[in-house]
Amino acid sequence: MTYRVLISDPLSEDGIFPLRQASTIKVDVKTDLTEAELVAMMPMYDALLVRSQTKVTRAIIAAAANLKIIGRAGVGVDNIDLTAATEHGVIVVNAPDGNTNSAAEHTVAMLMALARKIPQAYYALKQQKWDRKAHVGVELKGKTLGVIGLGRIGREVALRAKGQRMKVMAYDPFLTEEKADQLGLIKGTVDEVIKVADFITIHTPLLKETKHLINADAISKMKTGVQIVNCARGGIIDEEALYQAIVAGKVAGAALDVFEQEPATDHKLLQLPQVIATPHLGASTIEAQESVAVDVSYDVVRLLNGDLVKNPVNLPSVPKEVMKKIEPFFYLAEKLGVFLTSLTKQVIKEINIYYSGELHDVEVGPLTRNTIKGLLKHHFGNHINDVNAAYLAEQQGILINEHITSHSEGFINLIKVEIKTEDGTKTVAGTLLQGLGPRIVQVDSYNVDLVPEGHIIFIRHQDQPGAIGKVGTLLAKNQTNIATMQVGRSTVGGDAIMLLTVDEEVTEQDLALLNKTNDFKEVTGVEL
Numbered sequence: 257m258t259y260r261v262l263i264s265d266p267l268s269e270d271g272i273f274p275l276r277q278a279s280t281i282k283v284d285v286k287t288d289l290t291e292a293e294l295v296a297m298m299p300m301y302d303a304l305l306v307r308s309q310t311k312v313t314r315a316i317i318a319a320a321a322n323l324k325i326i327g328r329a330g331v332g333v334d335n336i337d338l339t340a341a342t343e344h345g346v347i348v349v350n351a352p353d354g355n356t357n358s359a360a361e362h363t364v365a366m367l368m369a370l371a372r373k374i375p376q377a378y379y380a381l382k383q384q385k386w387d388r389k390a391h392v393g394v395e396l397k398g399k400t401l402g403v404i405g406l407g408r409i410g411r412e413v414a415l416r417a418k419g420q421r422m423k424v425m426a427y428d429p430f431l432t433e434e435k436a437d438q439l440g441l442i443k444g445t446v447d448e449v450i451k452v453a454d455f456i457t458i459h460t461p462l463l464k465e466t467k468h469l470i471n472a473d474a475i476s477k478m479k480t481g482v483q484i485v486n487c488a489r490g491g492i493i494d495e496e497a498l499y500q501a502i503v504a505g506k507v508a509g510a511a512l513d514v515f516e517q518e519p520a521t522d523h524k525l526l527q528l529p530q531v532i533a534t535p536h537l538g539a540s541t542i543e544a545q546e547s548v549a550v551d552v553s554y555d556v557v558r559l560l561n562g563d564l565v566k567n568p569v570n571l572p573s574v575p576k577e578v579m580k581k582i583e584p585f586f587y588l589a590e591k592l593g594v595f596l597t598s599l600t601k602q603v604i605k606e607i608n609i610y611y612s613g614e615l616h617d618v619e620v621g622p623l624t625r626n627t628i629k630g631l632l633k634h635h636f637g638n639h640i641n642d643v644n645a646a647y648l649a650e651q652q653g654i655l656i657n658e659h660i661t662s663h664s665e666g667f668i669n670l671i672k673v674e675i676k677t678e679d680g681t682k683t684v685a686g687t688l689l690q691g692l693g694p695r696i697v698q699v700d701s702y703n704v705d706l707v708p709e710g711h712i713i714f715i716r717h718q719d720q721p722g723a724i725g726k727v728g729t730l731l732a733k734n735q736t737n738i739a740t741m742q743v744g745r746s747t748v749g750g751d752a753i754m755l756l757t758v759d760e761e762v763t764e765q766d767l768a769l770l771n772k773t774n775d776f777k778e779v780t781g782v783e784l
């Protein structure tokens with residue numbers, strides 16, 4: 257099997273060696289493609305790698321019938337339609353650490369260039385103007401830097417600003433007093449930060465909440481003469497409001513690496529002498545480009561090899577040590593789902609998953625996704641995967657509840673899945689036996705002991721002499737060989753079940769023969 261990977265933005269050739277080395281992967285590099293060209297090409301690709309230039313739209317994702325992964329060689333994923341990717345079961349990964357240092361260094365370079373008017377002076381000198389008066393700057397030492405967004409880059413910028421002997425005040429929804437103390441900076445609200453800062457630098461993602469975070473109202477609260485740096489994302493600053501504030505003399509200068517519409521060549525902000533700018537160069541260093549390309553390439557290789565990715569964007573990431581604990585349960589969780597869904601023809605309205613015993617203190621989200629995958633596979637086939645399982649269930653209006661308890665009904669660990677449908681409630685429970693592997697241990701109220709694999713016939717009947725023999729005789733007519741059989745009953749002569757495993761796939765003829773006798777209330781074939 258050969259997987260095809262398309263790289264549609266310029267990526268470091270040195271950084272993509274994990275892809276080049278993989279014998280099962282063929283890489284095509286084709287840049288500057290239009291949306292229509294991408295739509296036409298995508299059906300043949302299993303993976304797409306981009307930077308910020310390619311806009312990965314819904315149309316492109318919808319056309320990409322074989323697409324499994326989109327790798328963003330960088331941080332910001334605002335150029336990728338994440339909702340569409342999730343709906344289509346395409347995992348999106350990024351490289352969150354690879355360009356942190358470069359982006360932080362670029363921000364500090366912009367801050368210093370802004371304070372000392374270096375680009376303006378350079379430009380004048382290139383025009384043969386030796387003008388020392390026009391380019392008098394200000395010192396950073398002793399000034400307050402306001403940092404909005406104290407994630408990876410914001411933190412690095414704050415530390416470097418302290419090296420410039422600036423005071424730093426920061427706002428981030430996750431910043432605690434302890435963390436602020438550790439970093440030697442002051443924690444404030446957005447309003448507090450923008451009111452006191454001489455320089456403001458922004459390091460948030462572009463989200464609904466951060467769109468135009470710096471608008472006319474915010475600017476009106478700032479000090480007159482404030483200078484603003486944006487090396488995060490265009491759109492966080494309202495560009496019209498910034499333009500007006502610079503013209504009015506409220507804002508003394510701005511350093512912009514990013515714009516709402518890129519490329520931004522014919523932009524009115526660029527006409528103002530107080531504005532210095534670079535064309536989205538924060539991550540453009542040899543080191544950062546190599547590092548982000550290596551990170552996403554490895555994730556693509558991992559995914560195509562069937563392994564877990566390191567930096568998922570549209571799936572919660574689970575720490576390695578937690579994953580080690582829960583991974584052995586993935587198979588069981590999915591099989592419980594497949595088993596249970598085989599027992600009903602009705603629409604599932606609600607899914608309750610009970611985790612108990614040693615599963616009570618782990619992150620069970622991935623197990624829930626595997627269970628849902630098993631439950632809905634019947635309807636969605638291979639289209640359903642970890643990425644879209646919860647989404648597809650939600651779209652079907654299915655209610656999903658997780659219940660977690662340390663009490664485990666006699667097993668060290670137990671996953672019990674219950675579905676509610678028009679015809680009532682059905683449950684199945686399974687455990688992972690140390691050294692023996694997964695077992696289904698309960699079907700409705702009946703205790704069983706079944707390895708969840710192979711070809712199974714599930715029968716509901718009335719407990720009575722001859723019932724078991726009849727099943728053997730009927731299946732023999734079809735040359736169907738019973739490998740194992742177990743029975744369970746509520747009371748003598750009461751409701752009972754039989755679980756048979758057979759050597760070959762259960763056929764329609766097998767089921768028809770068993771159903772014809774009218775001796776059995778329910779006969780179902782289950783393929784695990």
Ligand SMILES: NC(=O)c1ccc[n+]([C@@H]2O[C@H](COP(=O)([O-])OP(=O)(O)OC[C@H]3O[C@@H](n4cnc5c(N)ncnc54)[C@H](O)[C@@H]3O)[C@@H](O)[C@H]2O)c1
Nearest residue numbers: 331332359405406407408409428459460461487488538539
């Ligand atoms: N110019 C470039 O070339 C370049 C390079 C790398 C990253 N970036 C951009 O820089 C930004 C930051 O990247 P990062 O790696 O530090 O990301 P990060 O995820 O590590 O940090 C982002 C921080 O923003 C905070 N945040 C979210 N909403 C906020 C809000 N409303 N107010 C204040 N803070 C908020 C988050 O809590 C988080 O701590 C992103 O937009 C990224 O795309 C740009």
Ligand SMILES: O=C(O)[C@H](O)COP(=O)(O)O
Nearest residue numbers: 307308309330331332539
């Ligand atoms: O979010 C990012 O990582 C930066 O904006 C870098 O974008 P780029 O990969 O297009 O340089």
